[in-house]
Amino acid sequence: MKLSFTNKPSKTKLLIQPVFEKNTxxxxxxxxxxxxxxxxxxxxxxxxGQAFFAWQEKTLLLGMGTVKKITVSSVMExxxxxxxxxxxxxxxxxxxxxxxxxxxxxxxxxEAITLANYQADAPYKTGKARNKLQTQRIKELEIIVKGKRSxxxxxxxxxxxxxxxxxxxxxxVNAPPNIANVGFFEKKAEEIAKVSGAKxxxxxxxxLEKLGMGALLGVNKGSPDExxxxxxxxxxxxxxxxxxxxxxxxxxxxxxxxxxxxxPSGHIEDMQLDKAGAAVILGLMKLLPxxxxxxxxxxVAPFTENLIGPTAQKPxxxxxxxxxxxxxxxxxxxxxxxxxxxxxxYAVDQFKPEFxxxxxxxxxxxxxxxxxxxxxxxxxxxxxxxxxxxxxxxxDELLWxxxxxxxxxxxxxxxxxxxxxxxxxxxxxxxxxxxxAFIREFVGKTKWAHLDIAGPAFVGEPKKYEAKGATGFGxxxxxxxxxxxxx
Ligand code: BES
Ligand code: ZN
Ligand code: ZN
Numbered sequence: 001m002k003l004s005f006t007n008k009p010s011k012t013k014l015l016i017q018p019v020f021e022k023n024t025x026x027x028x029x030x031x032x033x034x035x036x037x038x039x040x041x042x043x044x045x046x047x048x049g050q051a052f053f054a055w056q057e058k059t060l061l062l063g064m065g066t067v068k069k070i071t072v073s074s075v076m077e078x079x080x081x082x083x084x085x086x087x088x089x090x091x092x093x094x095x096x097x098x099x100x101x102x103x104x105x106x107x108x109x110x111e112a113i114t115l116a117n118y119q120a121d122a123p124y125k126t127g128k129a130r131n132k133l134q135t136q137r138i139k140e141l142e143i144i145v146k147g148k149r150s151x152x153x154x155x156x157x158x159x160x161x162x163x164x165x166x167x168x169x170x171x172x173v174n175a176p177p178n179i180a181n182v183g184f185f186e187k188k189a190e191e192i193a194k195v196s197g198a199k200x201x202x203x204x205x206x207x208l209e210k211l212g213m214g215a216l217l218g219v220n221k222g223s224p225d226e227x228x229x230x231x232x233x234x235x236x237x238x239x240x241x242x243x244x245x246x247x248x249x250x251x252x253x254x255x256x257x258x259x260x261x262x263x264p265s266g267h268i269e270d271m272q273l274d275k276a277g278a279a280v281i282l283g284l285m286k287l288l289p290x291x292x293x294x295x296x297x298x299x300v301a302p303f304t305e306n307l308i309g310p311t312a313q314k315p316x317x318x319x320x321x322x323x324x325x326x327x328x329x330x331x332x333x334x335x336x337x338x339x340x341x342x343x344x345x346y347a348v349d350q351f352k353p354e355f356x357x358x359x360x361x362x363x364x365x366x367x368x369x370x371x372x373x374x375x376x377x378x379x380x381x382x383x384x385x386x387x388x389x390x391x392x393x394x395x396d397e398l399l400w401x402x403x404x405x406x407x408x409x410x411x412x413x414x415x416x417x418x419x420x421x422x423x424x425x426x427x428x429x430x431x432x433x434x435x436x437a438f439i440r441e442f443v444g445k446t447k448w449a450h451l452d453i454a455g456p457a458f459v460g461e462p463k464k465y466e467a468k469g470a471t472g473f474g475x476x477x478x479x480x481x482x483x484x485x486x487x
Contacts, residue, residue, distance in 0.1 A: 001114065002140040003160055005153050006095075009144050013095040015059040016082050018102060019046040021066045026099045031057060048074050049464070051085045060085060067101050073396040075105045076112035080465025083116035087136040095142040098152070103145075106152050108395070110159025111166070111476065112465040113141065118167045120174050120469045161290055162479060166472035169283035173276045173458065173470035177255035180272065182225045182303050185252065185282070189230045192286045198234035213342040214319035215327060219335045220304040222259060222312025227304035229343060230278075232285045235296045244354035245296040247347045248478070251336045251360035252278030252303035259306050259332030260314050267364075273470060274336070276457035277359035278303060280474040287475070293482055300347045302339040306332070318417045322346050323442055328414040331422035336362045337438045338421055345442040355384050355447035358439065359474050365431025366402075366452040372459045374400040375473065376452035378436035384449045391481035396463075397473055399451065402432055409437040 009015055019035065020026050023046075027035050034054055038044040038061070044052035050063030062082045064070060079096075086094065096113070098106060117138050125133055145152055172180055172188070186202060193200035205226045208217055213229070220227035230252075233245075253274035257263060263271065278301035285299045313319075317329045319338070323345035327338065340358055347356060366376040375392075377399040379385055385401060392399045408430055411423040419441060423434055436450050456473040459466060 001117065001138060001160060003157065004140070004142045005156075006142055006144055007146060009095045009097070010142070013058075013093040013142060014086060014089060014091050015057070016062055016079075016086075016094060016096045017059050018062045018064050018078070018097060018099060020064050020101070021046040023067060026101075028097075031059065031061070035061070049078055049081055051081055053085060053089065064102075070101070070105070072105065072108045072394060075102065075108050076396055077464040079109050079112040080116040080463065083113055083138065084464070086138070090135050091138050092135070093140045093142075094138045095144055098143055098145045103149075103152060107155040107159035110156045111163040113138070114160055114163025115166060116465045118170060118467055120170065120467055123171060123175075162287065162476060165283050165287050166475045169279045169472040169475055170470040172279040172283075173273055173472070176272050177305060180275065181254060182228050185230065185278070185301075185303050186228060188282060189232060192232060192282060196232075196234055196285055196289045198232040198285055198288075201231040201233070203229040203231070211322055211346065212320060213322045213346070215321045215338040216302050216304065216342040218313045218317060218319040218329060219259075219306050219338050222307035222309045223305040225305060227302065229346070230282075230299075230301045230303065232282070232299045233296070234285060234288050234298070236289070236294060238294050239296045243296060245298050245351050246482070247298045247300060247351055247353040247356045248281040248284065249340060249343050249347055249356065249358040250277035250279070250281040250299070250301045251275070251340055251358075251362065252301045253336060253339065254303060254305045256306045256333070256335065257308055259308055259312055259335065261331045261333040262308055263333065270458060273458035274306075274361050275303070276361050276453060276470065276473070280359055280472065280478070283472065283475050284478050287479060291479065291483065293486070295482065295485065297482070298347070298351055298353075300343050302343040304339065306335040321442070322349070325419060325441060326414070326417035328417040328420045330420045330424050334422040334435070336360050337435055340439055341442045344439065348442070348444050348446050353446055355381065355449070356443060357384075357388070357449045357451065357478075359451045359453055361454040361457050362435045362452045363431045363454055365435075367455045369402070369432055370400055370455055372455040372461065374398045375456050376400065376402045376432045377449065378402050378404055378433070378452065379449035380440065380443070381447040381449065384447050387484065388449055388451070388477070388481055391484055392477045395476040395480050397456070397477040399477075402436070404433055404437050404440060405430075408433045409440065412438045412441070
């Protein structure tokens with residue numbers, strides 16, 4: 001999207017005009033009569049999320065609710081609705097009025113507009129359908145703000161950059177496994193290394209074998225494509241030499257069929273989403289050079305499919321992990337914790353992180369517990385969890401804490417091997433907690449947080465600024481989390 005700033009709207013564009021409830025000040029003179037009329041007929045009262053398109057004026061009146069009650073979430077939802085309401089009006093050029101009381105929300109507004117402008121099907125449609133999508137997309141956006149406000153311009157630009165990156169991550173996550181395969185992410189990692197200056201290491205089968213990553217290799221056995229462990233190490237100039245790095249680990253299951261514990265119809269169709277954790281941390285790495293951070297940051301992402309077939313791992317197999325601990329694979333569908341076990345133990349061993357944060361679409365149980373608006377937040381460090389939660393709250397990517405009870409750690413002990421990847425007592429409760437209890441076995445003394453993003457990573461009932469499918473959940477949260485470290 002092309003971005004420009006101006007004092008005065010140009011006539012050729014569609015206009016988004018935010019209006020506050022019980023506050024006519026924000027309405028330009030030309031629209032006052034119309035607004036009074038609408039108010040009288042109760043057609044438009046500027047309630048939060050309301051929108052009215054005035055044909056003649058080519059203006060979308062956008063209800064913001066009362067000034068005092070606006071939040072990042074309400075602003076993002078309102079602007080998300082606005083962009084979607086404009087879709088059928090050929091909105092290639094749009095201008096947005098930015099009244100004083102929205103100045104502090106400009107980054108959130110820019111993010112919401114970019115996110116709502118996303119089209120999941122754009123990469124694949126052809127012919128007429130493709131042309132139609134083109135006409136529905138905003139291509140140029142003008143922000144109308146009084147005076148020269150460089151702080152607003154830079155916040156808006158940043159919002160658009162972050163929004164664009166989230167959209168790219170959404171494309172990666174939505175992409176089916178015949179497109180987004182191991183090679184696809186290998187290329188992405190190379191591109192990211194090039195633009196960010198991060199050091200890229202890709203560990204392939206031989207190296208994984210040498211390192212003893214039996215858990216990752218076990219999951220990979222059913223796939224014709226070999227597993228990869230992608231490591232991006234970003235060390236900005238100015239980062240203190242002997243400071244410990246911040247490490248992110250992301251689950252990169254390119255398709256989760258469940259393996260021999262095959263997922264049934266109704267549960268298998270969207271399982272390309274299972275790489276969302278890895279996609280989010282790669283997206284984050286691509287953004288880093290633009291954020292001016294002074295920390296060394298490392299992303300570690302294990303990639304493989306989890307398939308079925310004559311060479312696939314079978315329930316009852318015992319694998320030896322990088323850490324040396326052995327695991328009985330009692331359920332091949334609990335594959336996420338297996339690939340994370342090796343990736344996390346490797347990251348802890350190699351990089352001695354200040355703290356380690358993993359993102360994973362780990363359990364259906366977390367969706368049962370929290371639905372799609374909250375990711376589960378588990379770990380071993382209160383302060384880290386608090387910082388993550390605050391960052392999430394400030395960008396409308398919400399986290400909710402869940403405990404790891406010692407009894408669930410007990411249930412993850414194996415009958416024959418050290419651990420089991422799925423408790424075998426028939427108790428289906430607390431799945432998200434057990435998953436985290438298993439992962440905890442591989443973090444040692446490192447400060448660690450685990451984000452179970454199974455719910456918010458991929459949604460059937462999107463927020464107003466989202467669409468069905470991948471959300472890119474986590475990118476904006478982690479950006480804010482890292483920025484807050486500098487405060
Ligand atoms: N990828 C799934 C979890 C998932 C389910 C993510 C639905 C998003 C939507 C994960 O690998 C899985 O299958 N977990 C099992 C674990 C169980 C076998 C212990 C689950 O949640 O049922
Ligand atoms: Zn699974
Ligand atoms: Zn999975």
